[in-house]
Amino acid sequence: MEEDLLTRTIIGLAIDVHTALGPGLLESAYKECLFYKIDKAGFQVEKEKIMPLHFEDVRLDCGYRIDILVEDRLVLELKSIERLTDIHLAQTLTYMKLGGYRFGLLINFNVLLLKEGIKRVVNGY
Known part of the structure; x- marks a missing residue:
């Protein structure tokens, strides 16, 4: 699956989680639910x-x-969290750099509309 389609699919699953749970929960709750949805959808x-x-x-x-x-x-x-900052973007880029990954999503679930809490990240190496 190409990266753009993969990214859009994962964003859709994250929106499903956010729609079901809403904002205000701990990060760990969103992580477990999104992991479950991604696994259930058949992704590695x-x-x-x-x-x-x-x-x-x-x-x-x-x-x-x-x-x-x-x-x-x-x-x-x-x-x-209340809002994403540059340090959160830097953290995502660091993980991408350490692992040699080109694409990432930084997702803040503590927003009313999830699309306002998503940043696509591309590492140009």
Whole structure:
């Protein structure tokens, strides 16, 4: 599946979750529900994927984790906060860079309309 179609499909599933739950829950609730929906839709999906940091000749497990990784190519960074800031975008880009992933979605579920809480992210390497 091409990235644009994959991204649109995952956004649709996130909207389904948001429609059912609404804003105001913890990030972990949205993560579990979205993971379930993605898995149920038949996609290969990983939750809390560990992202090591390679520094000089050492692999460091610093606690970096991708919230959800879909089809080993789409990074999902989920939030449930008042508003997204540049630091959240930087966090998403860092995960993408560490894993060599080109596409990501930064999704804030704590909004009235989910489309206002979604940012598509492309890493140009």
